[in-house]
Amino acid sequence: MAIMIKTAQEIEKMRISGKALRQVHNAIAPHVVPGASTMDLEEIAVRKIAELGAIAAFKGYHGYPSALCTSVNNEVVHGMPNAKRILAEGDILSIDCGVIIDGYYSDAAVTYPIGKVSAEAAKLLDVTKASLEKAIEQCQVGGRLGDISAAVQELCEAEGFGVVREFVGHGIGRAMHEDPQVPNFGAAGKGPRLKAGMVLAIEPMINAGGPEVRVLKDGWTAVTIDGSYSAHFEHTVAITKDGPQVLTR
Numbered sequence: 478m479a480i481m482i483k484t485a486q487e488i489e490k491m492r493i494s495g496k497a498l499r500q501v502h503n504a505i506a507p508h509v510v511p512g513a514s515t516m517d518l519e520e521i522a523v524r525k526i527a528e529l530g531a532i533a534a535f536k537g538y539h540g541y542p543s544a545l546c547t548s549v550n551n552e553v554v555h556g557m558p559n560a561k562r563i564l565a566e567g568d569i570l571s572i573d574c575g576v577i578i579d580g581y582y583s584d585a586a587v588t589y590p591i592g593k594v595s596a597e598a599a600k601l602l603d604v605t606k607a608s609l610e611k612a613i614e615q616c617q618v619g620g621r622l623g624d625i626s627a628a629v630q631e632l633c634e635a636e637g638f639g640v641v642r643e644f645v646g647h648g649i650g651r652a653m654h655e656d657p658q659v660p661n662f663g664a665a666g667k668g669p670r671l672k673a674g675m676v677l678a679i680e681p682m683i684n685a686g687g688p689e690v691r692v693l694k695d696g697w698t699a700v701t702i703d704g705s706y707s708a709h710f711e712h713t714v715a716i717t718k719d720g721p722q723v724l725t726r
Contacts, residue, residue, distance in 0.1 A: 478656045480648060482674035487581070488715045488722070491650065491676060494583040495713050495724030497529045498576045502587060505545075509589045511566045515547035518572065519558035526576055534575030534582050534653055541697065546573040546586075548698070553682055553690050553707040554644055555697040566592035569602065571709040573680075575653060582653050584678040585725035586711035597685060598706055601638065605683040605708035608632045608661075612679050616714050616721035620671045626663030629681045633661075639688035641707070644699065646680045649713055673718045680711030 483491065504525040505518050522544045526533050533544035541555075548556035548571040549564070556571075564570060573586035588602055608629040615624040630640050646659030657669055661681050684690075686705030693700060701707050715722040 478669065480656050480669060480675060481650050482672060483650055483676055483715070484674065487650065488674070488676065490579055490581045491583060491713065491715065492724045494576055494578040494581045495585070497531050497578055498574060498583040498585055498725050500529060501525045501574055501576065502572070502585060505572060506589070509564070509570060509572070509591065511564055511592050513564050514560050515549070515556070515558040515562045515564070515570070516560040518547060519543055519545050522574060531576040531578050534577050534584070538653060544574065548707070548709065550706050551701045551704050553641060553684070553699040553701060554709060555699055557695065557697060564591045567594050569594060569598050569706055569708065571707070573709060573711065580651055582649050582651070583713045583725050584649055584653065584711060585713060586680060586709045588708040588710060600636070601683065601685045601706055601708045604633055604636045604638060605681050606710045608681045608683065609679060609710040609712060612681065613712065613714055613721050613723060616671065616677065616716045618671060618673050618716060618718055621666050622657055622659065622668030622671065623663045624665045625679060626660045627665040629661040630663065633681065633683045639684035639686055641682040641684060641688055641690055643690055644682055646678050646711070649676055649678045671716050673716060675716045676713065676724070677716070678711060678713050680709060682707065682709045
């Protein structure tokens with residue numbers, strides 16, 4: 478495992494990338510409403526990324542066709558935008574996006590309720606988002622990678638939710654995926670020591686039911702095996718001597 482340590486200058490470049498990515502998410506958010514198609518949201522993202530002078534990090538990555546991943550309801554990650562996929566009241570939608578500016582990547586995801594959702598779906602979103610914030614709190618110099626993983630697992634499983642094993646967070650910098658992997662499950666006090674200059678994409682993927690998933694025939698879209706809803710929240714986080722800095726806030 479070769480964990481890349483970033484300089485203060487590199488973290489600043491990643492902060493610029495992260496701020497641009499937040500602008501992309503902010504441009505999309507008002508349009509995440511019943512009646513919109515996931516392709517409508519893709520087109521908004523593509524325009525905003527171009528306006529910012531950024532590069533869509535996902536498009537073309539291992540052949541992926543889009544700037545966004547748009548995962549609806551029981552889709553966990555890597556759902557592809559589609560003009561025929563129309564959002565309806567009660568759905569939930571995870572939007573994952575990454576951009577590159579000046580050679581540096583940022584990566585962030587948000588799950589939205591579409592109109593009024595069930596109490597269970599609302600709780601899933603609240604708990605998953607809270608688990609991300611709890612994980613970020615663990616990004617302290619001298620801690621262990623397992624502290625981040627355990628924070629997510631303990632909170633979500635205590636609420637009866639399933640923690641996805643097949644997809645995990647990751648280091649990020651001049652590449653989309655760098656070491657280390659950042660699972661959403663594990664034991665506190667275990668794993669590599671956290672050091673200043675590490676930058677991690679932390680991304681809880683949490684199911685309302687069991688943790689098991691499968692990938693559809695399109696080779697990308699992962700869905701829950703039991704059909705339960707799934708939520709996904711993600712930030713790019715720098716570990717510094719002054720504590721965690723969220724670069725995509």
